């Protein structure tokens with residue numbers, strides 16, 4: 636029997652075969668493009684899927700990292716489910732004939748209740764974990780080993796070491812250096828004599844505003860020896876971008892040497908900015 640020229644030996648129409656082939660080709664190109672984008676960008680999987688926080692250099696940083704990773708995991712799961720359902724619906728219910736109109740539905744009450752309640756549960760979940768972790772990170776227990784009064788001013792930083800009665804100070808040209816002993820809990824008391832700044836050490840996974848007339852307090856325990864960049868995270872004026880500082884987390888002996896060196900240079904007492912008399916809580920004012 637002679638076969639029609641429009642039908643392949645397997646009995647599948649040629650046009651359908653060609654359509655399937657072009658769809659497979661499009662899918663392969665899509666997967667290839669995604670693979671090239673992910674690998675050629677030089678990003679690690681962590682950077683691509685979790686926007687990669689720095690490795691936390693404080694004990695409390697693990698809490699923030701956990702919240703961040705958990706939020707991204709939940710977001711990706713919801714995203715994958717939503718995209719999957721969208722793509723499935725688009726393919727399964729596509730129009731198959733030119734004159735076909737898909738079934739039209741409206742006012743599906745159970746579905747509407749579902750897509751109101753499910754996002755509400757997700758937002759409440761995010762809120763719960765954020766509030767819980769924030770309360771833990773911001774808890775001030777007054778059981779610190781060190782107290783540092785951070786003075787943010789236009790345009791750099793000063794650090795008053797209240798327990799050692801010494802200070803370091805920077806300028807836009809010679810940025811300040813904050814030296815902390817590793818493994819010791821530090822209470823930071825933030826003050827500003829001029830405008831609002833924000834004390835930010837990316838490696839601490841933490842930042843807090845520095846507000847004139849108000850002393851903002853938090854406590855962290857740096858637990859990794861190293862040198863970390865610090866910044867002002869609040870657009871505070873013309874030289875905001877020059878409000879850089881460095882944090883050096885060192886062993887106790889090196890910290891003692893640093894303080895001795897500062898005192899030898901005459902940096903005893905507390906930094907007098909001439910603009911602020913708010914030095915935060917002094918060591919003898921502690922409640923414990």
Ligand SMILES: [Cu+2]
Nearest residue numbers: 832867871878
């Ligand atoms: Cu600033």
